[in-house]
Every structure is written in structure tokens, then in C-alpha cells.
Amino acid sequence: METKPTTSRSLENYYHINGDSFEKQYKEQLSGYRVWSELSHADEWLVYPENLGESICIDETSISDGELYTIVTNRASRGGKGCIIAIVKGVRSEDIINTLLLIPKELRDQVKEITMDFSNGMNLVARRCFTKAIRTIDRFHMQKLACDALQEMRIAHRWDAIKADNEARCKAREAGVEYNPTCFRNGDTPKQLLARSRYLLFKSADKWSCSQKVRSELLFEAFPDIKEAYSLTHSLRQIFNKNTIKDAARLSLARWYDKVEKAGFKSFNIIGNTLYENSDQVLNFFVNRATNAFAESFNAKIKAFRASLRGVVDVKFFLFRLTKLYA
Template identity: 45%
Template sequence: MDTSPITARSLQKPYHIKADEFGRAYKDHLSDFRSWKHILHAREWLIFPRNIGPNLSIDETALSNGDLYTIVSNKDAHGGKGALVAIVSGTKVEDVVAALMRIHWYLRCKVREVTMDFSEGMHQIVLQSFPYATITLDRFHMQQLATDPMQELRLKYKKEAQKEQNEKRKLFKAQLAEKYEKSLKRRKKGKKDKRGRKPIRKNKAYVPERLSNGDTLPELLTRTRYSLMVSPEKWTGTQKERMKLLFERYPDLEKAYSLVHSLRMIFSNTRATWISGYESMQNWFDKVREFGNDSFNTAAETIKDRLDEVLNYFIHRATNASAESLNSKIKQFRAQLRGVVDIDFFLYRLSMIFG
């Protein structure tokens, strides 16, 4: 348990032990948690100077009840032992910087590159704590900036399609009720012969129009969410059919998808350099301007403001994937525990496993 993100409950069946009793024994006697030298300040900050390296990542995650912690990790540890450099409560710049300043300046000056998302707070933390580090903005967070406006456009069309379908349903019911009332007036009283015009059903269900693949329009806009987030070569046969139907009805969505895909291709080009990436990004900004969508323009301006840090990706092809992987492992560990009751002990476990 000192080296793996497992719980006492996971050991119950294979070792035939009582999980709750073993968990308490590990916490109070088998581990050195009670005599842990960091226990007084663990909730506020934890630093691991020996784990610092030239390539770091910084990200935030929720450990308990939505409380955010800022985590600085060593990319070269690949999410294993020695990955944690610092865990600091909250995202306030002053608090995180104060904790990182406890690491000797000589070690902090060794850091050559820090990957991160577009957070302004984290940007200030890196500038103040690692003065000689190159800041590289994560390409996947940047692609998410462009994907969000596209999905926003899809949801807009979906709401319009649902509204139109609801109006057609109301009109259908109103017309059906009118026909039913007319049929009552035409009906002869006491008629026993079943021959003649069939009676109109008052509770007849409305059947929405379906496309050639069997989807209604709202269903089409719902089921193409994933397809819009991946490259065309990853589409299956049914997804290709859906996307063809979608783009025929919504040309704006096709243009939005083209913008997102072209941005993805800029960073997927293995031969691209900082200079060629700069030229490609300028062309992409021109395409966004021609498209004229406010949300896309906002995303483009956000990227343009920090373009130098975005293009640093082409130097070492570094992303924030290691930080996201570490966050995922921490969240999976928390899920095994079914929530964190004792935050100090949870931080102790994290320091033993990843520290």
C-alpha cells in the first residue's frame, strides 16, 4: 500500500482479511502516518525537492468536495514514483509561489520547460517560480478552445430543431383534436353498423420526420457530437453517413469542423517547425476571420495573445498529457476510496505513492 494506489478493501478477498480493521491498522500502526513530519502543513502544501527535473507540468485537480489543489509534477517520472514536485491547496498565485519558493533556487533554476493550460494564474506561478523555464501551452487545451465554439454551434442548431419538432407536435395534436370534433358531429346517433369511414383516434401519436439513416434531426445533431471531435479517417461507415447528412443541412457546421480539423493538422505535422507553425497559424487566423463567428474569433484572439508560448510546442513536442495522466490516477484512487474522509491521510498516501 506504500507504493500502489490500492485500498484495504481491494485486499480483502485475495488475502482473507477484514478490510476496515486492516485499514485502521495500516493508518495507526503499520504506516508512519502518525509520526509523519509533514502532517502539520500537509493540507496547505507539500513539496518534494528531490523530484524536481528539467521538464515539469502544472495543473489543478479536486481532491475532496471540489476543493482545488495545484499540482506540479515531473514529466520524466511518467506518473509513477517521483512524479510529484508540489501539491498546494488552492489556486491562489501567492500561496502556490510561497510553497514553491521553499525549494532551493538552485534546483528551481534547473527547470528548462513547463507545460500548462491557458490559466493566467498558473502562468504567473511559473514566471515567478521557475525564471529560466520555457512555457509551453498544451496543444490539446488549445484545440479544445476551438472545439468549444463548434460544439456551441451544434447545440444551437439542436435547440432550434427540438423547438421546431415541438411546434410540429403541438400543431399535429391541435389538428387531430379538430378532426376528432368534426367526426363526432358527423357520427349518427345509435349507429350499429360498422361499415363506413373509420373513426379518428383522439390519441394518435405524432411521428416525427426521419432522415435516410433513421435519425430525426435532433437525434442527428446529438449523435454527431463525437464525430465532430475526431479526424475524418477515424469515422466509421455510419458516422460518415451521419456527417454527410449533417453537413448538407448545416454548412456552417462543416466550415466550423474544417477550422477545427485544420488547427489539429497544424500540430500533427511532424515536420513542422516554429517558423512554419507561425505561418500556418497566421493562415488559420485569416480563415477564422473570414468565417465571422464571434465564439471562434474569441478563441482565435485567446490563442493569438499567447502565440509564442503555443508555438513552443514545436521545439520539443511537449504536452500536458503527463499532468492529465497523473490527475486521472489520483481521481481513480479517490474513486476506489469512495471519497476522501481524511484529507491528511489521503495526502500522505499520495506522497508515498507518487512523491
């Protein structure tokens, strides 16, 4: 059963104590924080070699005031005890490498797979510290890039629609006539159609509601380039949804590159080049179908813990409590 973090203020109503006073006593006397063996360097690095496993994740998260920390986690722990392998301040690859090299080589060589995002720094860390592990770039980061490119096109059209609407209003005002904007058959004006189509572009067509189906039909008819970009995004998603082998996926991805090249969209060309440069690690997804979703889930736990504390004042003490729960 997963342990949930508790705050001193949450105990006030149950035990009729002063939460602020108890918090100070807990930190200074009861918790063992002041005699913590890692206290001197806790806000710079923490390592727990005993938590290393065959499948691990690496990602960065914000602890306080936008300050980033890199966290290495063990997927087998399922987000409970033994989850945290290392926490390193910042995202500088050399600092992360020097910290992970504190773990004995025979333990690091037990790692068979490490998942990460597109960061070159994370790739370097994985290559230098876990030499026998395959490196897998998270599929969801790739899909997010494609969705961002699609939304960028929608937003560009929306600005054009807002500009056209403002110009038409000015002309009507100057002519002294009532302005009646153009509307589609569902009642949306062009700028409303583009604004209200945001969420349907994130989903597969089979998950659209009835109103979204109508709106998508109008959108794709009015803006054929958005339809083509949506098709590219959806086809990329489908490549990773198929239960296939690495070589077959490589062929499917090559066909996708051809579609992108023919479409001629700048943003998608950039994505295609990024995928091509990292194709081997992208396609490693089809070995074990591993993603970095576990790391993202653990980041969400950290954010929830931070929110329950109403922010982080003492970073060392926050990391002390975090590691007591998850390391």
C-alpha cells in the same frame, strides 16, 4: 514497475482480517503517519525539491468535495516514484509561488520547460518560479476549446430543431391530422441527426465509420455553418499534428486566424483572440512537442486511487499515502 495502491478492504479475503480494524491500525501504528515530518502542514502544502527535473508540468486537480489542489510533477518520472514535486491547496498563484520558492533557486534554474493550461495564474507561477524555463501551453487545451465551440453550434441547432418539431406536432394535433416528422435518407429526423452527430465531430474524417460518413454528409448539407466550423477545428488540429518548426507553425496559425475572421463565428473569434494573446507560449509546443498530457494522466491516477478508497475522509492521510507512492 509501478506501485499500485492497496486498500485494507482488498486484504480481507486474502488474510481473513477485519478491514476496518486493520485500516485504523495501519493509520495509527504501522504507516508512520503520526510521526510524518510534514503532518502539520500537509493539507496546505508539500514540497519535494529532490524530484525536480528539466521538464515539469503544473495542473490542478480535485482531492475531495471539489476542493482543488495544484500539483507540480516531473515528466521524467513517468508517473512513478519521484513524480510529485509539490502539492499546494487551492489555485491562488501567490500561495503556489510562496511554496515553490521554498525550493532553492539553483534547483529551480535547472528546469528547462514547464507545460500548463491557459490559466493566467499558472503562467504567473511559471514566470516567477522558473525564470530560465520556456513556458508551453498545452495544445490539447486549445483543441478542446475549438471542439467546445463546434459542439456549442451543434447544440444550438438541436434546440432549434426540437422547438420546430414541437411546434409542428402542436399544429398537427390542432388540425386533427397524424404528425409525420421529416426524415433524412438514413432515417434520422433533424433533431436525431444533430444528437447522433456529436461523436463524429470530435474525430478526423478518415476515422469515421460508414454510417458516420453518411450522417456527416447529411449534417453538413443541412447545416453549412457546422461544416465550416468543423473545418476550422480540423485545420487547427492539423497545424499541431505536422512535424514542423516554430516559425512555420506561426505562419500556419496566422492563416488560421484569417479563416476564423472570415467565418465570423463569435465563439471561434474568442478562441482566435485567446490564441493570439498567448501565441508565443502556444508555439513553444514546436520546440520539444511537449504537452500537459502527463499531468492529466497523473490526475487520472489520483482519481482512481480516490475511487478505490470510496472517497477521501481524511485529506492529510490521503496525501500521506499519495506522496509515499509518488514522491
